[in-house]
Amino acid sequence: MCPILGKMAYSTAELIQILANERQACLKGERLKIAATASGNPIVDRFIKSDGIQKFDAYQDFKAAVHCYQQEYGVSGIVWRQLTLKGKSISYPEIDSQLIALPQDLEILKLAKESIVSFWHEVTIEMDLYRSVTHGKDYRLTTLDQVNKIAQRMEWANLCKWEKANFLEILLQLGWGQPESAAYNRELPIAGSEYIHAVNPGQRPIC
Template sequence: MVSKVYTTEELINILAAERQACLKGDRLKLEVNVSGNPVIDQFIRTDGLQKFTAYQDFKAAIHEYQKEYLVSGIIWRELTVKGKTINYPEVDSQLIALPSDLDILKAAKSSILEFWNEVTSEMDLYLSVNNSKQYQQIIKADVDRIAQRTEWANICCFEKSNFLEIILQLGWGQPQEACYKRGFPNSGSEFIHAVIPGNYPIG
């Protein structure tokens, strides 16, 4: 019987501390082999891989904890662009989304899209293609089509004195697996970049 169930914020802090410990070399998974061939492995530095694997194992244990004790992966963000503000849910990048979290994300999709449409009118739109190595200019109707076939949305912004880029992520499945095509086709996402006319996406 667990006397105390950790909160989302506590799990995020625990993961951050563990990540630092792994990066410093305080945690290593010593049995990691690069090639599986002991003759070759003796010539390859494995400390980076050992640190990475140790953290990945710890993170997987935290994800199991989340499932067992129903600890949400959602954090709430606030974004203000062009004088308009939105509060929206996002799954922390180190945690997983529970089924109830996915319901929250799906419920927030329409308000995120509404906010996006308000703050990006008069901006140029680009779809990220080729694993974010290239951008293809699109129109609002294209965004609407993508939105119809996705489950949830996320939004972020890069702003400097003379530059504004607002990125809309439209995804499906587990957000943790959606960004880098790790979970494709069960999870995935498309990124749409809005920039001031004449500019090009940098995010």
């Protein structure tokens, strides 16, 4: 039994709001995990500000309990996104960044991968393609053939865009395993992501 939530029928949207509220409370210092230390070494920890670690750990503990609740009561982590680019629109499933994917959620993501990748192809024609390298610290030019090879071995896809007056970047995330873990490649090889950035010719990715 997950101890933090008394109500037995929270929706996905309600869990997202609960987590947002709790995160704010932790940031304000209203929630602290007093036992949390930065390194576990008492000599080193004397020189590290502890309240930030205590706030972070308090929120992580609460988030883990919400993930437990999701699994116990079968609450989906999926939210539906709408993206419009160059006169084309797509509605697609995404796991909220603070929730986990249930097994049935992962199946929905897998079924949506082809349509997401196809949409990305349509809106990135004649754009320069870059692949994230060195954990997102740099970018390397790539080709559509290489992107397609990466996409074939991945389980799911996600989209994001950054747009200004003279700039457009369309990000395609291709991943496997739990999206919550895959975003930062924290649990390789169980979960992970490749990021492909499409930008207008002559420009470089900014995200």
